[in-house]
Amino acid sequence: MTGTPERVVLTGRGVVSSIGFGVAEFTEGLRAGRNEVAPLTAFDTTGFAYANGSEVTGFDPADWITRTPVDQLGRASAFAVAATRMALAEAGLAAEELRDRPGHISVGTADGEAQDLDALAADTVARGAEAVDPALVERAGTHRLAASIAWEFGLEDVTPMTFPTACSAGNYAIGDGLDAIRLGDADYALVGGVDAVCRRSFASFYRLGIMSPDRCRPFDADRKGILSGEGAGILLLESLTSARARGATIHAEVLGYGLNCDAHHAFAPEEKSIQRCMESALRDAGVRPEDVDLISAHGTGTKSNDVTEVRAIKSVYGDRTPPVISLKSMLGHTMGASAALGAIASSIAITEGFLPPTVNHRTPDPELGIDCVPNRSVPADVRIVQNNGFAFGGNNAIVLLGRYEESR
Amino acid sequence: MIITAWSALSPYGTDDQDFAQGTVSGRPLPDGPRPVPDFEPREFLGQQGTRAMSRATALSVATAARLLTEDDDRARTGLVLGTTNGSAQNILDVNRASLQRGKPYHIQPTVIQNAAMNSVASQTALWHGLRGPNATLAGGRSTGLSALGYCRRLLLTGRADTLLAGAAEELTEARTWVGDGTAPLAEGCALVRLERSASDGLAEVLAVASVVAVDGDLGTAVLKAADRVLTRTSPDRVWAAVGSGTSDDAESKALATVCPEATVLPPLTESLGQVHAASGPFQLAAVLSHAAASGPAERFALLTSAEPQGIAAAAVLRVKGETVVV
Numbered sequence: 001m002t003g004t005p006e007r008v009v010l011t012g013r014g015v016v017s018s019i020g021f022g023v024a025e026f027t028e029g030l031r032a033g034r035n036e037v038a039p040l041t042a043f044d045t046t047g048f049a050y051a052n053g054s055e056v057t058g059f060d061p062a063d064w065i066t067r068t069p070v071d072q073l074g075r076a077s078a079f080a081v082a083a084t085r086m087a088l089a090e091a092g093l094a095a096e097e098l099r100d101r102p103g104h105i106s107v108g109t110a111d112g113e114a115q116d117l118d119a120l121a122a123d124t125v126a127r128g129a130e131a132v133d134p135a136l137v138e139r140a141g142t143h144r145l146a147a148s149i150a151w152e153f154g155l156e157d158v159t160p161m162t163f164p165t166a167c168s169a170g171n172y173a174i175g176d177g178l179d180a181i182r183l184g185d186a187d188y189a190l191v192g193g194v195d196a197v198c199r200r201s202f203a204s205f206y207r208l209g210i211m212s213p214d215r216c217r218p219f220d221a222d223r224k225g226i227l228s229g230e231g232a233g234i235l236l237l238e239s240l241t242s243a244r245a246r247g248a249t250i251h252a253e254v255l256g257y258g259l260n261c262d263a264h265h266a267f268a269p270e271e272k273s274i275q276r277c278m279e280s281a282l283r284d285a286g287v288r289p290e291d292v293d294l295i296s297a298h299g300t301g302t303k304s305n306d307v308t309e310v311r312a313i314k315s316v317y318g319d320r321t322p323p324v325i326s327l328k329s330m331l332g333h334t335m336g337a338s339a340a341l342g343a344i345a346s347s348i349a350i351t352e353g354f355l356p357p358t359v360n361h362r363t364p365d366p367e368l369g370i371d372c373v374p375n376r377s378v379p380a381d382v383r384i385v386q387n388n389g390f391a392f393g394g395n396n397a398i399v400l401l402g403r404y405e406e407s408r
Numbered sequence: 409m410i411i412t413a414w415s416a417l418s419p420y421g422t423d424d425q426d427f428a429q430g431t432v433s434g435r436p437l438p439d440g441p442r443p444v445p446d447f448e449p450r451e452f453l454g455q456q457g458t459r460a461m462s463r464a465t466a467l468s469v470a471t472a473a474r475l476l477t478e479d480d481d482r483a484r485t486g487l488v489l490g491t492t493n494g495s496a497q498n499i500l501d502v503n504r505a506s507l508q509r510g511k512p513y514h515i516q517p518t519v520i521q522n523a524a525m526n527s528v529a530s531q532t533a534l535w536h537g538l539r540g541p542n543a544t545l546a547g548g549r550s551t552g553l554s555a556l557g558y559c560r561r562l563l564l565t566g567r568a569d570t571l572l573a574g575a576a577e578e579l580t581e582a583r584t585w586v587g588d589g590t591a592p593l594a595e596g597c598a599l600v601r602l603e604r605s606a607s608d609g610l611a612e613v614l615a616v617a618s619v620v621a622v623d624g625d626l627g628t629a630v631l632k633a634a635d636r637v638l639t640r641t642s643p644d645r646v647w648a649a650v651g652s653g654t655s656d657d658a659e660s661k662a663l664a665t666v667c668p669e670a671t672v673l674p675p676l677t678e679s680l681g682q683v684h685a686a687s688g689p690f691q692l693a694a695v696l697s698h699a700a701a702s703g704p705a706e707r708f709a710l711l712t713s714a715e716p717q718g719i720a721a722a723a724v725l726r727v728k729g730e731t732v733v734v
Contacts, residue, residue: 110525111525112493124500125503138717143715147548147717147718151622156621156622157619158618159557159617160620161558164526164546183561185561199512200506200523203506203513204502259543259567260483260541262534263536264534273539393542395529
């Protein structure tokens with residue numbers, strides 16, 4: 001890069017989650033340690049010994065979508081558009097104000113328009129390959145998760161990127177928006193992640209033996225795996241110049257990010273590689289480990305993730321490891337949305353001054369030895385948060401957020 | 409950002425030269441679905457580890473092998489692949505197994521692995537030990553050129569030294585769903601090797617831009633995207649232009665309008681067939697093949713890729729027939 005890169009700040013946040021819509025409800029949910037678990041309704045769960053999860057309830061796309069015919073958006077795209085509308089509202093920006101400015105849209109996902117893909121598969125089983133509905137095929141296009149935002153808000157001068165990089169995808173999307181603004185390619189970026197509960201994902205994780213029967217208990221000695229979750233988190237990032245010029249409220253600064261690949265195993269995470277990813281994120285952010293006040297962990301609640309992740313954290317942070325929490329204890333595993341919701345929760349921890357808890361916690365795993373802020377949120381002065389995202393296939397991405405301070 | 413090499417397994421054959429000669433000579437390909445002839449993963453990659461691979465993964469692994477060298481620092485080498493819907497076929501297969509077997513979780517783990525949308529990129533990285541950034545991008549048919557823009561950001565911010573970028577598409581039942589019937593479906597993988605700077609190379613990527621058609625007018629979106637990248641050179645200096653191909657002639661008209669002096673090469677759908685997410689990378693390989701056949705000279709080339717649902721991407725390259733000194 002030539003010259004000093006633009007500083008990038010967070011000025012709008014949108015949340016669709018099982019514990020609330022919008023930042024206000026999400027904040028209260030995090031503070032209270034809310035966790036809604038119920039039998040899944042997205043598909044017929046007959047034949048599974050258990051099928052519980054945290055679905056988004058009470059979501060009516062028509063409440064959030066005005067320009068696009070609602071039936072042209074699958075559930076994931078509708079979540080993404082709704083969260084974008086909330087982010088613009090919080091930022092105090094009308095879409096018209098963005099139309100003449102170069103922008104960037106990047107959205108992460110694990111499963112794309114998953115319920116539509118499920119439906120296409122079910123159609124072929126029920127009625128044969130010829131039964132495939134072209135309109136549904138069109139709606140199922142993975143690129144639509146980002147493009148639908150451009151269509152709904154009339155944003156022509158944007159690069160719509162959908163990152164289907166599984167469970168770390170939200171951080172890929174945030175990182176790319178950060179770079180696009182740093183390099184001056186874009187004035188603003190709408191970034192985040194989304195996923196909807198689907199049969200394929202549930203059945204796959206169930207088959208792999210990492211689906212918890214009841215609750216998700218990260219860092220607990222008796223943790224039994226993940227729970228299906230869904231939702232969307234969209235962040236409006238701006239250059240500091242842009243945010244200042246319009247007198248925007250700044251919720252956090254995106255300090256930097258890092259990404260790498262384990263190239264080690266299809267399913268099993270690798271400690272050294274995660275350690276290197278953290279080091280590169282900290283370096284990019286210009287942050288020393290002792291300055292980090294909170295780690296929002298990937299924290300899936302599987303045996304393998306939690307022990308590998310905590311070991312990697314300790315290899316970087318040593319005996320000064322800050323509190324390490326898992327939002328998945330409250331939200332379930334929202335897949336491509338998880339890192340984006342983690343980034344939003346990180347900004348809330350900074351502005352509202354509390355550590356979100358790791359709920360459902362009964363017996364600390366002695367092998368881990370961390371403060372996971374068990375069960376109850378704790379008031380705290382939080383200046384810098386590290387937000388982790390890892391994925392099957394070894395796609396790691398970590399974002400650092402900090403309180404906005406004029407001099408850095 | 410410099411393109412220092414390219415490689416392609418295509419319906420013309422498994423060698424790069426097959427693609428280059430087929431493209432430059434305009435050799436017709438058979439009607440109907442177009443596989444990569446004579447591509448047998450076990451012959452290319454060996455028995456070990458290939459049994460459970462999807463064909464798209466095998467194509468990607470084999471193509472990447474040709475672009476990597478012993479000297480590459482694999483911790484600083486990454487991979488960026490475009491995709492339509494990941495392996496839609498494996499997604500379909502997981503669902504079918506769940507719906508049709510005795511228990512809804514009687515699913516082979518290898519199919520689960522291949523159904524992950526990041527599977528081709530992550531398995532290719534695993535095979536070659538690529539520990540740099542590893543990304544999968546879904547941008548419809550315009551995803552290949554968008555991926556170039558992403559790679560440029562990764563390289564300019566120092567996140568990698570070397571990136572391989574492109575896409576692989578396989579011929580499957582699920583793939584026929586997204587075919588619009590106007591061009592034969594084709595299989596293949598094309599990748600370019602990208603570096604931030606290089607003392608020699610095939611071409612410099614001067615600019616990449618995308619425009620979303622918010623009112624359904626794809627032709628205008630192509631025009632606007634082309635205009636954005638042509639600020640880096642003048643339209644009358646464009647030597648050749650190539651489009652991905654659209655079911656109407658909106659893209660061709662746009663190309664003829666923006667650079668009337670240029671040779672407009674046949675759209676990819678007319679030469680190679682419909683390669684969906686691999687359109688951009690195959691267009692790059694086509695332009696570089698034509699440039700090499702025309703001998704060394706500095707030339708500018710314009711590429712546009714159009715996603716029919718309403719995304720246009722464009723890139724402009726400075727090409728030298730053989731090498732470009734930066």
